[in-house]
Amino acid sequence: MWLKSQILLLYCIASEVWMTKQLDSRRNFPQGLYSVEDGGSAKWNRLKRSLYQGRSCRVRGCCTGRNDDCNFNIISKAAICYCDQFCASDSPGPVDCCADYWDVCDHPIEPTRSDEPWPPPASGCYKDGRYYGEGTIIKDNCNSCKCFQSLWKCSKEVCLVRQDLIQYINSGDYGWKADNYSQFWGMTVEGGFKKRLGTFPPSHSLLNMKEAPGNSLPEEKFPAFFAATYAWPEWIHDPLDQRSCGASWAFSTASVAADRIAIHSKGQFTDNLSAQNLVSCDTRNQHGCNGGSIDGAWRYLKTHGVVSYACYPSFWNDHLEASGENHCYVSSEYGKNYTNEPCPNALEESNQLYRCASHYRVSSKETDIMKEIMDKGPVQGMVSLEDD
Ligand SMILES: *[C@@H]1O[C@H](CO)[C@@H](O)[C@H](O)[C@H]1NC(C)=O
Ligand SMILES: *[C@@H]1O[C@H](CO)[C@@H](O)[C@H](O)[C@H]1NC(C)=O
Ligand SMILES: *[C@@H]1O[C@H](CO)[C@@H](O)[C@H](O)[C@H]1NC(C)=O
Numbered sequence: 001m002w003l004k005s006q007i008l009l010l011y012c013i014a015s016e017v018w019m020t021k022q023l024d025s026r027r028n029f030p031q032g033l034y035s036v037e038d039g040g041s042a043k044w045n046r047l048k049r050s051l052y053q054g055r056s057c058r059v060r061g062c063c064t065g066r067n068d069d070c071n072f073n074i075i076s077k078a079a080i081c082y083c084d085q086f087c088a089s090d091s092p093g094p095v096d097c098c099a100d101y102w103d104v105c106d107h108p109i110e111p112t113r114s115d116e117p118w119p120p121p122a123s124g125c126y127k128d129g130r131y132y133g134e135g136t137i138i139k140d141n142c143n144s145c146k147c148f149q150s151l152w153k154c155s156k157e158v159c160l161v162r163q164d165l166i167q168y169i170n171s172g173d174y175g176w177k178a179d180n181y182s183q184f185w186g187m188t189v190e191g192g193f194k195k196r197l198g199t200f201p202p203s204h205s206l207l208n209m210k211e212a213p214g215n216s217l218p219e220e221k222f223p224a225f226f227a228a229t230y231a232w233p234e235w236i237h238d239p240l241d242q243r244s245c246g247a248s249w250a251f252s253t254a255s256v257a258a259d260r261i262a263i264h265s266k267g268q269f270t271d272n273l274s275a276q277n278l279v280s281c282d283t284r285n286q287h288g289c290n291g292g293s294i295d296g297a298w299r300y301l302k303t304h305g306v307v308s309y310a311c312y313p314s315f316w317n318d319h320l321e322a323s324g325e326n327h328c329y330v331s332s333e334y335g336k337n338y339t340n341e342p343c344p345n346a347l348e349e350s351n352q353l354y355r356c357a358s359h360y361r362v363s364s365k366e367t368d369i370m371k372e373i374m375d376k377g378p379v380q381g382m383v384s385l386e387d388d
Contacts, residue, residue, distance in 0.1 A: 056098035057083040058129065062105035072098050104129075123150050142188040160187040189387055198246030198291045199382055206295045209361040214368035222370055228259065228378050235262035236378070237272050240314065245289035250278035253297035254306065256380045257356055263377040272309035273354055276316050281306075281328035288326040294380060298359035304332045305353035311343035 056072040063070035066086035073080060080096075081087075083105055087097035097105075123134045125147035132138060136147045142159035145152045161184050169178040184192065229236045237258045242251045254275040262270045279288050282300035286292035300306075307330055316329060329344040332353050339351040362372045362379055372379055 056081060057100050057104040059126070060098070061129065062101075125150055125152050127152070139186065142186055142191070157188040157190070160184045160189050160192040193385070193387075195244040195246045195289075196242070197248055197385060198242070198289070199249040199252070200291050200293045201384070202382060203293055203295060206293070206361075211363040212360045214363040214365055214371070216365060216367035216371045219367055222367070222374075226370075226374060228373065231374070232259075232263055232377070235259065235267060235270055237262075240272075240275055242275070243315070245279065245315075246291055247275070247279045247289050249286070249292035249294050249297055250282070251275040252380055253294055253301065254278060254309075256378050257298075257301055257306075257354070260377045261354055261356070269354065271350075271354070274307050274309050274312040274314070276314045277306035277312045277328075277330060280326050281330060281332075283326070283328070294382070295359065298356065301354075301356040302358055303334055305337075305355035306332075307339060307343065307351055307353060308348070310348040311339075311345055311351055313345055316344050 060070070060072045060083050063084040065084065066089075067084040068082075070084040071080045071082050081098035081101075082096050083098050083101055085105075087101060088106060125132050125134075125136070127138065127140075127145075132147050134147055134150070138145050138147075140154060141161065142157050143155045145154035147153075161180050163180075166178040166180060169176075184196075187195070237255055240251045240255050242248060254273040254277075258271065258273040261273075278297055278300060279292075281304070282292070282297060284296065284300075286296050306312075312330055317327075330339045330351070331341065332339050337353055339353060341351070343349070343351050362369055369379060
């Protein structure tokens with residue numbers, strides 16, 4: 001067995017050497033002389049292609065037009081194959097292309113010459129056809145890879161965006177489609193849990209909160225379609241972007257409160273509310289971008305109130321970034337309608353504080369929730385996310 005495969009291997013190498021030697025000379029003749037098709041060489045071409053895959057053009061890079069320097073030494077200096085377009089120009093005639101030319105270079109898009117050093121250095125690594133020197137560190141989605149003794153050594157984190165998972169979901173019948181959201185590219189699943197969520201599980205007191213009495217209608221009394229943005233087009237605010245700040249507790253509360261204040265005041269107060277105000281100033285048992293509780297946020301909205309988004313914009317002075325300290329830039333006192341100082345954003349004049357009455361819990365009956373939304377506006381809900 002061993003002997004056999006050795007023989008086969010030698011034979012194929014010999015065949016390639018022979019072919020490239022023969023065809024090399026073609027470069028010295030006017031075109032058209034070698035237009036006779038050779039079935040035998042096509043056959044060998046196929047065989048050796050499977051044996052030499054990834055050895056020549058993939059390493060050498062492809063070149064446009066005719067470029068006699070765009071070659072690859074196979075065994076000895078005398079045996080050369082080419083990775084330029086010219087090698088395949090006599091279609092379907094004889095070729096002096098390298099075995100993997102058809103796989104690597106023969107695409108409808110223009111072949112591009114690679115920037116790789118030539119001849120290839122003794123050490124270093126390749127990724128997607130690019131050469132990286134020994135010791136280079138690159139990022140591959142959420143993992144970092146180091147070229148060590150010509151091999152990539154990568155960390156083995158589970159990434160938030162995974163091509164295989166996207167394909168798996170989209171080939172099944174799950175009722176939704178997965179996509180590569182570029183803002184999540186490069187994050188680990190663990191990082192996603194930490195930075196893209198951020199509401200603590202409900203406290204005992206929140207779970208034991210008495211539900212407001214439901215006054216729901218039978219289901220058929222509801223309209224077939226209802227959307228808050230259609231019912232109150234001027235008063236519903238766009239969703240807020242928490243970026244990589246795990247403070248959904250503050251962002252969702254600011255957003256729901258702003259909608260409800262606008263609806264309740266019949267359009268007298270339509271300002272966006274400052275989630276940053278909550279993240280940075282509501283610090284009692286709250287942890288800013290590392291998570292917090294929604295009942296704490298609602299209590300803060302009742303006692304202190306928050307300013308508008310324009311007054312205290314999100315990510316003000318980068319203070320929501322992980323490295324930044326979480327400094328509160330407004331001070332509010334109980335019972336006052338304005339902060340003690342001007343807005344952090346000097347361009348905004350109004351330092352008015354917005355407050356809410358006590359928060360309450362809606363019954364978990366679906367029609368009770370529908371009635372609540374139709375009468376008073378958006379509600380806030382919590383979902384528990386698990387990795388499966
Ligand atoms: C996903 O998106 C990122 C950023 O836009 C991109 O760099 C990456 O190649 C994409 N990955 C896949 C598998 O499509
Ligand atoms: C709320 O903020 C968004 C940007 O996040 C802005 O486009 C919109 O005009 C703001 N609305 C109000 C009422 O300030
Ligand atoms: C604050 O505003 C509320 C409602 O507009 C008003 O009733 C109250 O008198 C104001 N308080 C102060 C101290 O101005």
